Every structure is written in structure tokens, then in C-alpha cells.
Amino acid sequence: xxxxxxxxxxxxxxxxxxxxxxxxxxxxxxxxxxxxxxxxxxxxxxxxxxxxxxxxxxxxxxxxxxxxxxxxxxxxxxxxxxxxxxxxxxxxxxxxxxxxxxxxxxxxxxxxxxxxxxxxxxxxxxxxxxxxxxxxxxxxxxxxxxxxxxxxxxxx
Numbered sequence: 001x002x003x004x005x006x007x008x009x010x011x012x013x014x015x016x017x018x019x020x021x022x023x024x025x026x027x028x029x030x031x032x033x034x035x036x037x038x039x040x041x042x043x044x045x046x047x048x049x050x051x052x053x054x055x056x057x058x059x060x061x062x063x064x065x066x067x068x069x070x071x072x073x074x075x076x077x078x079x080x081x082x083x084x085x086x087x088x089x090x091x092x093x094x095x096x097x098x099x100x101x102x103x104x105x106x107x108x109x110x111x112x113x114x115x116x117x118x119x120x121x122x123x124x125x126x127x128x129x130x131x132x133x134x135x136x137x138x139x140x141x142x143x144x145x146x147x148x149x150x151x152x153x154x155x156x
Contacts, residue, residue, distance in 0.1 A: 036062070
């Protein structure tokens with residue numbers, strides 16, 4: 001009987017995670033059900049309420065549709081791979097932010113020289129373009145990382 005209670009708890013926990021993520025991603029039960037090939041929302045409702053176990057194929061499809069790590073969807077925790085990659089991703093983002101700071105310093109130095117009559121217009125324009133590209137890149141990387149990590153209860 002105790003094993004049965006554990007299994008029910010696992011199904012309910014999974015269902016709660018699925019419900020929260022489905023809503024966060026803007027799916028209704030019926031819209032997710034239709035994407036999975038069901039004719040009604042009943043199978044999704046049953047899974048979310050912990051009443052029906054989910055088969056592997058459906059699980060993989062849901063993870064893909066909701067754009068979430070399969071390990072997190074099943075277990076509610078980040079996979080070892082994600083945990084190991086997080087420091088590298090953070091270091092990469094920090095390096096790009098350092099690039100931004102270096103370019104801003106160079107831009108400031110060129111601005112000082114221009115105020116003394118030296119003209120470096122093309123280099124200033126090039127730096128401004130690089131800064132904008134790096135800014136957008138850092139913004140996109142941070143957003144992507146946070147989306148993945150937020151789904152797993154973490155952030156950078």
C-alpha cells in the first residue's frame with residue numbers, strides 16, 4: 001500500500017508541474033490535448049490530476065511542445081547536464097559583458113581624443129555598432145538562460 005501512495009504522489013507532483021507549465025506557456029487543456037492528437041481535454045485533465053500515468057511518447061511530445069527540459073518535467077529538478085553547463089553559460093555571459101565594458105572604455109577614450117581635435121569617426125561608428133550587437137546578444141543569451149533556469153526554479 002505504501003508503494004501505491006508513493007506512486008500517486010509522483011503522479012500528482014508531475015501533474016502539478018505540467019499544469020503550471022502549460023498555463024505559463026499559454027496553453028489550455030484542450031489546446032495542448034489537440035496538439036497531442038487527443039479529441040478532448042480529458043486525458044490532459046487526468047494527467048494533471050494524477051489520475052492517469054503518462055506514456056513516454058506523450059511525455060517527450062509535451063516536453064517539446066512546452067519547450068522544457070525533459071528531466072525537469074519528469075523529476076522537477078534540473079538535470080546534471082544543465083547544472084554542469086550553468087557555470088559555463090554564466091562565464092560566457094560575463095565575458096561578453098566584459099567585451100561591452102572594454103568597447104565602452106575605447107569609445108570614451110576616442111571621444112576624449114575627438115574633443116582635442118583628433119577625429120576617429122569611422123572607429124567610433126564601428127564601436128557603436130559592436131556595442132549594440134553585443135548588447136542585443138547579451139540580452140538574448142540572458143533571456144534564454146533565464147527561461148530555461150526559471151522553469152527549473154533557478155535563475156542567473
